[in-house]
Amino acid sequence: MTAKPAETHELEIEDVEYIRHRDKPLLARLFRPRGAGPFPLIVELHGGAWCRGDRLNDTVINEALAKSGVVVAALDFRMPPDASYPGSLADINYAIRWLKTQAAELGSCPELVGVLGVSSGAHQAMLLGMRPRDPRYSSLSPPPGAAAVDASLGCAVLCWPVIDPLARYRYAKNLKEGGKPYPDLVDQVLPSHDQYWQTEEAMAEGNPALALERGERVELPPVLYLQGTRDIAHPRPDLDRFVLQYRNAGGQVDLHLFEGEGQAFITRNPGSPNAREAIEKIIEFVHRSLPAEGVSFSPWVRAGHTGAR
Numbered sequence: 001m002t003a004k005p006a007e008t009h010e011l012e013i014e015d016v017e018y019i020r021h022r023d024k025p026l027l028a029r030l031f032r033p034r035g036a037g038p039f040p041l042i043v044e045l046h047g048g049a050w051c052r053g054d055r056l057n058d059t060v061i062n063e064a065l066a067k068s069g070v071v072v073a074a075l076d077f078r079m080p081p082d083a084s085y086p087g088s089l090a091d092i093n094y095a096i097r098w099l100k101t102q103a104a105e106l107g108s109c110p111e112l113v114g115v116l117g118v119s120s121g122a123h124q125a126m127l128l129g130m131r132p133r134d135p136r137y138s139s140l141s142p143p144p145g146a147a148a149v150d151a152s153l154g155c156a157v158l159c160w161p162v163i164d165p166l167a168r169y170r171y172a173k174n175l176k177e178g179g180k181p182y183p184d185l186v187d188q189v190l191p192s193h194d195q196y197w198q199t200e201e202a203m204a205e206g207n208p209a210l211a212l213e214r215g216e217r218v219e220l221p222p223v224l225y226l227q228g229t230r231d232i233a234h235p236r237p238d239l240d241r242f243v244l245q246y247r248n249a250g251g252q253v254d255l256h257l258f259e260g261e262g263q264a265f266i267t268r269n270p271g272s273p274n275a276r277e278a279i280e281k282i283i284e285f286v287h288r289s290l291p292a293e294g295v296s297f298s299p300w301v302r303a304g305h306t307g308a309r
Contacts, residue, residue: 008067009033015055018098019091019140021078026091028099029055029074030106031066037107040114040290042157043096044074047119047264049162049192050088051079058118060270061159061279065116068283071108072116073099080195085202089137092128096151098143112290114155114221116282119234119263120196122161126208129156130218153221155289157282160227160263164210164238166203169193171235185233185263209238212245220251224285226278228261256281 012032017025033039042065046057055074062072077091100110117125131137132152142149162168172190175182197203204210211218223246227239243253258265258274266275 009035009069011063011066018075018095021082024082026076026078026095027055028076028095029062031062031072031074032106033066033069033071035069035107038109038112038292039069039071039107040112040286040292041071041073041099041103041106041108042286043092043099043113043115043125043153044072045077045092045115045117045121045125046074047117047121048079049189050085050120050124050196051192053121058267060267061116061118061282064279065283065286068287070283070286071106080192084195085197085206086136089124089128089134089206090140092124093132093134093137093151094140094143096128096132096153097138097146097149100149101143101146109292110149111154112292113153114157114286114290115153116157116159116286117161118159118267120162122158123163123165123208125156126158126161126163126223127206127211129153129221129223130208130211130216132219152219155222155224155286157224157285158226159266159278160231160234161208161225162234163208163242165193165197165207166200166210167238168233168235169197169200169203183232189233209242209245212242212249218249220246220249222252222285222289223254224282224289225253225255226258226266226281227256228258228263228265228274230260231263233263254281254285 015027015029018028019026044062046053055076062074066072075095077088103110115125133150172186176186243255246253261274266278269275
């Protein structure tokens, strides 16, 4: 097992455009550790029920991970009304391929790329990890120099994912049909499900838990799964079903449940003991899953010339 690195790296942080749709650029915020490398590279996907949020949402996680010696690329991607499912998956798939072409300049390697997602971003992270070559998700023309590059991933970190969008939708609908009082999240997530997915058939199709239960042939990258025991926005039965099916299919899931915590406990209270422990588990898992030992890159990069533009 690879221990968490003791070294704390200084960071270079910048925003870069990775793709443009008509006149609208999509940006990635890059957190680059200074040092020799090669470093693992994590593509980070924010939450917000597929309809809200941006690349700045999870800076507390991204900075801590980058300081441990990981390049982090936090993405913006299309959301409604600009695009419904699977538009965001196409953007993220493209970004993964683009980042692999830029990996050497960023101080990483194409072989050291994984993904981290939060809530709906974690759903997208897992779906892309399982279907890296799905033609709908890889529908955007390859980035320059990436014709032979796919979006396969070496690991996936899931922070309280919407692992079964259809089950979560029906769960929220049932709460609302029961009448008030019901949790505020019901009125937050139901419209977003409708805007992004548009149909229950789409929620069933783009669904990591149901894909396993249907017996689809999927990739199974190692998974770190983090969730609080009092998280009512991400139903526990969906977690249990997914973890069982993923393991039964031959995949590795490192599951950690945090007693008494609700949704978004890391970003809502980053100084709490549970949040600090969760970030430490993320750091350890990424370095263990994407070990840099035996991986090398050009002397030009090793000398520190890592300015991606």
